[in-house]
Amino acid sequence: MIRTILYSLLFILSFTTIAQQKVPVKPRILISSDIGGTDPDDNQSFTHLFMYSEQFNIEGLVSSPSFGDGNKEEILRMINLYEKDLPKLQKHQKRLLSPDYLRSITKQGRHGGAPYKGYTTATEGSEWIIKCAKKESKEPLWILVWGGLEDLAQALHDSPEIQNKIRVVWIGGPNKKWSANSYAYIVEHFPNLWFIENNSSYYGFFSNNNEPDSVKTTDYYDKYMKNAGNLGADFKNYYDGNVKMGDTPTLLYMMDGNPNDPTRESWGGSYEKFTQSPRVVFNGITTIKDTVAYCTVTEFHLKGPVKNIPADSSCFWMETSLKGKVQKWPGYYLSNGEYAIKYVPKQAEILHYKFVSNMPDFPTQEGVLVVDNLWPGKKHSTDYKLGDNWYTDKADPNLYDGKIQGGKTILKWRKAILMDWAKRWNWLSENK
Template identity: 55%
Template sequence: MRKKRFLPMLLLLAFSVGHAFAQKPVPERPRILISTDIGGTDPDDNQSMMHYLLYSNEFDCEGLVSSPSFGDGDKSEILRMIDIYEEDLPKLKQHARRYPSPEYLRSITKQGRHGAAPLVGYSTPTEGSEWIVRCARKNTARPLYVLVWGGLDDVAQALHDAPDIARKIRVYWIGGPNKKWGINAYVYIIEHFPDLWMIENNSTYRSFIAKYKQDDRWNGGFYDHYVKGCGFLGEDFFNYLGGKPKLGDTPSLLYMMDGDPSDPCRESWGGSFEKYSYTPRVVFSHQTTARDTAQIYSIIEWHVKGPVRKDIPVGTECITLDIARQKWQGYYMGDGNYMVKYSTYKVGTQPYTITSDIKGFPQQQGFITIENVFPGKHRSTDYRTGAQWYSDKVAPELFYDNNQGAMTVYKWRKDAIEDWGKRCQWLKYTDIKK
């Protein structure tokens, strides 16, 4: 008898262990607002928008904001994708309830800022920033999770205009390269709202990006295996990178679908994070060489002493940093002081120049070495963060493909991709009810 019962118990134990870290229920239906640079220079926002639309029945989405895209993106691109979703909606409703109506989604689609915020980090309110304030101020105990897929500019504007919302919103930001594009907004938030609930995901998300040379169904073969022939959204998906999944913003959605989002330190499809007490700010007042170092994703400032110009207002763009084949504008700070800020996700030694059309400006040509560690060495110039600021886990064993913390997403990647693949099939087959 004991032998007959022993094998089933072993099988039950094995099943339990194997599923100990499966997708976990969300304690309450999350309120979300998505801020996206869709339609700009990176087509992966369109891919992640499709992901959201297929799972939109899982959330109480209160806003879709078109934020700085540094391209041609604006809310018309969100509306175009809602039109496509409307054509697929009858099939989706055969499988799940609570899919939002296209009319509702259009009503919450708002235009945010075009282009980056000025040096101070904010400017004038936008339709998008005002909508963030309106949603955050709703009379509910449930927090509003703001999922930022691009720059933080509209979030910074909303916080400037309505500081009281800082205690009512929780921000999950896909940072990394987005930090350099919206550097002034980031600096404004961390300087003025260090106690904000923030997940600063600089590198954890990067392991969700497919390896295109691998033709398996989780990477380069994703479109052919899961998406091809799946409705109007599936057809549209091919327009972005030829159907090759990048999906850099999707981990923010996955985070909201797996377990309690109020705990960033937990295991989840969208990553696991840890508390930070500071993030790095490195300040140079000299022409740097390869021996000068800064951390990846840090805020790097070069300060240059030059001509005193009483005719140039403080904050005027008047100098140019040329680095990594990109140009970044710097500012006049008054009393002959000039400054440019930069952030990068590329490691190694990089050459740079700082130039200006201002007569007598001392042009610089130097190097900077970027180390693959964040937050790394603590300096007196660093930004202090409060008890609710989280970022990528620092343990060496959690690096994946040289990206810090990325193993906390990569370990669940196949599960998340396969789950999405099954939902894509809802657009293809209509004979299975849920």
């Protein structure tokens, strides 16, 4: 009996040690978020960030909505909620960051996606990225991107020397779809950047499979957040309190072990190197015989009327359908009757699309494209060549969580992550 108890204790201690390892140095981080734009999970992730803020040297909070109506006022609103709950939180953790400091580093980035070339003009957000990156420090600035890459692309364009001072952890997937032009600019012109491209692993944090030991994100609110301060009350406004937080794995990655080694096991996933980022170019429309991997930069080059249109002007659209709703993706006039668009499919599907324009002499065309479920898939001569420090979701079939590539590299830690967070929610549930 004693031996059984001893073995059980050793197992628990071993699991705890593996589940969250010491971070060598408190990381310098800057968040670029589309909060208030495409997806309310950013509000959830900001709640998590503020409740663990003592674990980071936070240097910037940038609103970068590549789509939608997001703005820095939404970040400031979340800080106000955090400020109301801070007295209770500080009874247990004195080193949480002050609301006034967080307000001072909140900046507005670009509204909307970048044009075909991938950048436009500087913003308060892009300039803040440059300023933080240029600080004298022995440690890199970790830029955690929860939305589009527009402000990062702008910062790199305006001050390319910062590429050696920053490291990027990006939640791609749907964000890559909205930010195709900026991604293409970065990957083509900065192949030696240190970059983690998480296109799918993050789904494992909220996939809610039926493993017996799984902590359900669908009932977590009622068990641990209900009546837990102002942040808890606000959390109910996003997905009815269901925990999604698709951007939080970037924080979890910085909270567990040495972030300089993406191949390690960590709360925020485990990644592998890749040397070519897929780019496929079609001269004309595609058919059911054409296939690309999901998250591939897919370029369509079309012939059309010769026009006197300003360079990089959007003048036609690619129409696709998502859950019965039409989505429009901008295409651009290059010159001499040449038109082009970069499109990134976010999931495996048979994609039906249409090219349309308000120009009466632009030919409306319809096509279909097969998108498969293995990233980055086979190599192409048109792929972007990468340097030595680009990482992405592991392709091992055993690490798929259902259809989610790499999902199990995060799913396996979900119970430990959510139970650790539950302790902090309990601080806010105390009556005193």
